[in-house]
Amino acid sequence: MERKSEVRRNDLFVERTATNIWQEVASPDNPYLTESARCHGYELMELVKKRSFVDVFYLMFRGELPDANEAVLLEQLMIGLINPGPRHPAARAAMNAGVGSSSVEHILPIALTIYGGEHLGAAEVVSAMKFLRKHRNQDPLLLVHKLFEESVPPSEGDWHIVPGFGSRFGGVDGVARKIADHLNGLPGNHETLTWGCRFAAALNGHSQGWLAPAMAAAVFTDLGFSPRAGAGLFQLLGAPGLLAHGVELASKPITAMPFLKDENYVITYE
Amino acid sequence: MSSHMSSSPLQFWDKHRGTIRSKKGGWVVGKGVFNHGYSMMKDLVGKVSYMQVVILNATGRLPQRHIADWCEAIHICLSWPDPRIWCNQIGALGGTARTSVVAATTAGILAADAKSYGMKTLLGGVRFIQEAMFDHKNGVSVDEIVKKECAKHRGKPHIMGYARPVAKGDERVVAMKRVQKEWGLPDGDHLQLAYQIEKVLLRDFDESMNINGYMSAFLSDQGYTAEEVYRIFAVLVTSGVTACYIDTRDRPPEAFLPLRCDDIEYTGKPARAVP
Known part of the structure; x- marks a missing residue:
């Protein structure tokens, strides 16, 4: 033919x-x-x-100005997520770009690209928002019990039993838990965050709990942001810290970060 | 209306409004895809190498096959799977953070747009050897060229294309010289001058030519400008970054060089109350 x-x-x-x-x-x-x-x-x-920056930020994505409770919740989340910390792969990518004298205008895009990952990154936020929307009406204790019955842990490394909740270096991320608990205590209606706190508490006995992506996802959901916006919002909120770490190294010599010695660099072909 | 505007202030913008005028080519549905006057499906596919088309797209000129092959060999020299290299480490961090292979590789490529290594250094390398050639043809000696360049850096041999971070010497130059010899490609004027500069640097500073210096001189002999070289090699580090991504993507998340809290040294202000 x-x-x-x-x-x-x-x-x-x-x-x-x-x-x-x-x-x-x-x-x-x-x-x-x-x-x-x-x-x-x-x-x-x-x-x-x-108006404040937070008010207009909310307006941009929601189409209306926030009420006082919503503005406080968003602003405090923004502070909580302002820096994933110098050990997060995205911050380390920013530092690598900085110390390697990558063009300074590339530092943030590089860091945000790595901050887009499915592990503690923006892609995990989207999955966590979908999970929370689907399950937030279920009993958290029963759900945790069911999940652990049905799921198989990875043979090694951290286990995120569902997107945004899991272990960090084998334990519970205390910073994410503290921020989530604090935000949950703020005035206003944030039922997803409240459900997430109960779900995270039920996970604690399994050395799992809140991770930053689910904490962000819960607040984004309560504030009415769509999962499509969630990834980019998470990247925006972490951007100041990522950029700061990259810029800090950009003025330093290439020796300001470790370069592993040959004896610490092992080549193995499996 | 602004006083500097001409009598038809919007003419330029209106001319471009709603219209793309490509100097490169495009797809004419039903007739074919055209690239700098070539029909991609009839004239290029299966008849020239991929690297020839890369150079065509970057410069507007279809190079001879041996030049494209030489450029391909350079890509092998400048993209290796060692995550200690900064751009490669970003690929590895992408793998450990579970980004897509495309995101990690792209981030790594972006990182190599750097002043201390990678693609951006080619701009300085080509400009240096072409300016040195201009000076040399006007009677400036090789010793004077080196002295003038070092004077810009307090007497240190910071000449783009010579010396390199982490190690002295460059095995990639040795490999490419071998390739050049095996393929019967002669040393042109720029490359000969580059070797003379290297002699002075070896004598005075024990520093040699790096792969940037070799590339910059060889490609200057082929008639390429600095900007053209930068464009040809835009994704030079790509495959090494991808390899480093794969190595960490196939292991548990954050298993790549995990850091304890005190692996990061804090040197800022001590703890204090918020006023």
């Missing part, structure tokens, strides 16, 4: 891309220049003068 010759499909493409988020009002003298901008209807300069 002879192949058909190539023809273009008649897909109906829109003439203009649409956005609900941002409106740029053109200058009367130049249609390419923005005279004023509005975010979900609010004039940018008015937001600049009257």
Whole structure:
């Protein structure tokens, strides 16, 4: 059978891309220049003068300004997640880029790319948000019991029994637990976070508990952010610390980070 | 209206609005894919090497096969699976953090856009040898070229294309010289000058040419500019980064060089109360 010759499909493409988020009002003298901008209807300069960064951050993704409780919850989560710490692979990637004199404008993209992983990274946040949405109406104790009955642990390394919850270096991540417990004590309605605290407590006997991705996922869910936004939000919130670690090393010589000696570098072909 | 605008201030923008004008090529549905005047399916696929097409896309000129093969050999020299190398370590960290292979490899490539190693150093390497050649042809001696360059760095031999981090000497230059000889590729003017500069540096500082210096001189002899060389080798480190990713991706997460808390030394301010 002879192949058909190539023809273009008649897909109906829109003439203009649409956005609900941002409106740029053109200058009367130049249609390419923005005279004023509005975010979900609010004039940018008015937001600049009257609202906090957290308020406008929330507005950008949710379409409405947050109430006082939502703003406090988001701001305190942002502080809690501001730095995954210098031992997180993403921070180490930033440091490698810094000490290796990678172009400074690449430091953050490099770190955020590594912060996108399924292990303690943005991809795990998305999975955790889906898990929380699906299971937050179940009894956490019964769910933990069922999960451990049905699941097989990995032969070595950490075990995340479900996305965002698990062990860290064989134990419970105390920082994630403290932040989650604190946020859960804030005023407001955050049922996913409350459920997550009960689920994490039930995991503690198995040396598992909250990890940063689920803690973020629970708050994002309660604040009404979509899982599609969750990954990038997690990356944005960790960006300050990642960048700071990379920049700190960028002014130092290449000897400012360890370079393993040959006797500590073993080549094994399996 | 701004005073610096011409009588038709929007003409330029309107010309480009809603239209792509490619100087490179494109897909004409039903007729074929065109690349710098070549039909990719009729003229290129199965007839030239992948590296020839990479160079065509980077420079707009289809090189001879032996030049593309030489560039491919360079890729082998500059991309090895050792995660102690900074860009490779980022690939390994991507594996241990469970990013996709594409994300980790891309992050590693981005890291090698660096001033101390990797692709960006090629810009300085090619510019140096081409400027040195210009000076030399105008009567500047090799000793003076070295002296002038070292003077920019308080007398230290920080010349792009010579010396390297971590080790002295460069086995990759030895390998490529062998390849060049086996393939019958001659030393051009730039490469000959590069070797003369190396002699001075060996004599005065015990430092030799690195692979950047060799590449920069050889490719200058082929007529490429610094920017063209940078573009040809944009993803130079890719396969070594991928290898390091795979090595850690196939082990448990965070099993790559795990750090205890005190493996990071804190040198900041002591603990204090928030006011």
